[in-house]
Amino acid sequence: MTASSTKSSTQLPDAEALLPADAVISSARAADGHTELTVDRSRLLEVLRTLKERPELDCDLLLDICGVDYPRRDQRFEVVYHIASLARDHRFRVKVPISEDDATVPSAYGIWKAADWFEREAYDLFGITFEGHPNLKRILTHGGFHGHALRKDYDPGQRWLLTEEDSMVPAWATEELTDEDHLESQVLNLGPSHPATHGTLRVVVRLEGETISKAECEIGYLHRCFEKMSETHGWNQVIPYTDRLNYCSSMINGVGYALAVEKMLGVEAPPRAQAVRVILSELSRIMDHAVCLGANLVDLGALTNFWYFFQPREEIYGLLEACAGGRLTVSYARVGGLAHDVPADFEERVRYLLDYIPKFVNDVEKLITTNKIFRDRTEGIGVVSPEDAVAWGWTGPCLRASGVPYDVRKAHPYMGYEQYDFDVPVASTGDTYARYLVRMEEMRQSLRIIRQAIDDLPEGPVITDDHHVALPPKEKVYTEMEALIWHFKLIYEGIHVPKGDAYSFTEGANGELGYYIVSDGSGHPYRLKVRPPCFAIFQAFPHILEGHMVPDAIAILGSLNIIAGELDR
Amino acid sequence: MRQPDGSSSMLTTRVDAMLRWVRKNSLWPLPFGTACCAIEFMSVVSSHYDLARFGAEVVRFSPRQSDLMIVAGTITDKMAPVVKRIYDQMAEPKYVISMGACACTGGFYRAYHVVQGVDEFIPVDVYVPGCPPTPEALMHGVIKLQEMIQNGETQYDRFKHQELDTTA
C-alpha cells in the first residue's frame, strides 16, 4: 500500500492567455512561486472557474481564502484566494480588492466546496459578504459578538460577553418535524464539552431512529485570536503562539512559521539547524499520530493502546525538554535557525528513540490491525472519495487515505527533505480504517527520515550569522562594539521583513500548514493568516456523517484528528 | 480498632475531620480540557506520572459523578457559559483547580475572545501556573488541594459558612 508520489514538473502556463480576455487587472510571478492575479470582482467567478476547469491550469485544490484590511486604500479590503493544482506543479494567488461600503464578493462555494468555512471566517472576522454562500454566518466568534475582529480599527482587547441563552442552535434543529414519517426524529447535541470530541468541538445531529440524517458543526470554542495577537508582536515573538496551534506537534508549526519568514527575508538556516528541525519535526509527527490513533482507539473501547503510545511520547517529550526546555510547547525554532544548540547527548538520545519507538508501534499493530472488532467498526465507515477529499480542500494523511499521494515534503521539498529517502503511504479506500493504516505507516516512515538525518547530522552553528535577523553570540556582545550595536538594534527594533506578501507551506501532522504573511516593513507582521489543515478537513465532517450512526460518528471524528487549537486558532 | 496483640483501641475524631480525610483521598476529577494544557493533563493521568498514587485517577467526564473540576486550557467567551453550566451541575462539595496560565489569567492571550481567568465566573481553589504546567506542578496542585480540604480551607468551606451567615 505504499507508493511514492512523483513530482511532475510542468512548465508554468502563460496564465493570462488562458484566462478570459481582460478579466485580469494585473498578473505577476511572485517571489514565493505563486502566479499572482488581481481580478475585479465582477469577473471573479469566471476567472476562478477557468482556473479550475481549463485542463492546462487544472487547479483542483482551493487552499485558503482570507481577507486583508488596508484602511488607507480606496478599496479597503482585499480577498485573497490561494489555489493549487495537484497534478501540475503550479499555484495561484488571486486578489480581489473591494471597498468598505460595498464589501461583497460572489461566493466560490459553487466551484470548490472548500470555500464553505473559509468564506464564513472572512465574513466573521472582516465583515466581507459572500453572495450566494449557503450558510453565511459567524463561525469563530460567538453570537453576542459585535464588529469584525481582524479589521485594523477593532481594538484587540474589546470583549463581548456571551450569556447562557445564546445557545447557537442551528435553525433546522428547532424546526418541528410534523411529517408522520419523522415521528422518531430527534436532535442530539454533542459537545462542546464531550469526552469523544477531544477538544472543543460541537456537533448537532438530527437522528432518524439511530441514523444521522443531518448534522452541523459549531466551532470557535477555542478561538484565541492568534492572528490578531500576532499583529502586535514582533516576528520572533509570534513563535510561541504558533506552538499552540497544533499543540500535539508544536515543533512543526514553529518551523513552518520560521521558514515562511525566512523566505521573505531571503535567509536560510544553517545545515545543522535544518537537520535538527527535520528530526524534531518528524518526532513531533510521530507524537501527533500517536495521540490521534490512541484517542481514536480509546473511543472505540481499546484503552490499552492509548497507554502503549504514551510511553514513547513521554520519551520524546523528554528529548524535547532537553533541547528546548519545554515539553509540549517548545518554542525552539527561531527565524534563521534554532534558539540554541542541542544538548551534547542529542545523537545518543535520538538513536535510543529510534530503537525504542518501533516496539510500541508494532505492539499496537499486532493488537489492532487485524482485530475483528476494530475492523468491523472502521471498514467502510466514513468513506471519502478522492474527488470529494480534494474538493473539500483536504490534505495530509486523510487525503492520502483516500488515494491522493500529495505530500508537501515530496511535492515541494523544503528543509532538505529531498535528500531523504522515504515513501508516502497511500491507501485507497478512504475509510476510517485506511486513515488508521496511513498514520501507522507514516510513523515508520518518519523513523526512516530521522535515521538518515541523524546519520549525517552536520556540525556547525544552528543560527544564521546575518545579524539583521539573529542576535550575535553573547560573548561577542560583551567584547565587541559592533556586536553590541547589532544586539541593541535587533532588540529595540526587531527584524525588518521587507514589504510584500508570501504564502509558504509545509507538511504539518494533519496536512498542508500554510502561512500567508503580509509585511509592511515594520517590526511585526501586518497580517498573518494561517491555513490550518484541520479547518478544511472538519468542514466536510457533517456531510460525511449523513447516513451513519452515532457510534460511527465517534469513530470517524477520531480518525480525522481535529485539533481545536489549530481549527479555531 | 483491633490491634495486632488482640487488644482494641479507640480512635476519636470529629465527623468533619473524618469526612475531609475521606474526601481528600478520593477526588474524582472532571477534566475540563480545552487546549494544550489538556494534553499535559493526559500525561499526568497516564502511566508515567500516574495520578492514581494520590487517589485522584478516576477521571469522569460527567459533572454529576465528579467533585474536582480541573480547568485545563484556554476558556473563551464562547465557552464560558458551558463551563459555568457544567460547574453548576456538579454536586457539592466541589473543588476547582485552574491549570495553566490561560485558565488562571488568560495567559498570553490578552484578546477579544478570551476569558481573562476562569475565576471571572467560578470560584477557584488552586491556581497552577505554567504554560503548560509540568505534570509535577499539576500533581503539586492536587496535593495542595488535598491539604486545603483537610484543613477546611477550600472555597467550598468558605462558601458554606457564608451561606450560614446569611441564613442566621
Ligand code: SF4
Ligand atoms: S496555559 Fe499555555 S499550554 Fe495551557 S492552554 Fe494556555 S496556552 Fe496552552
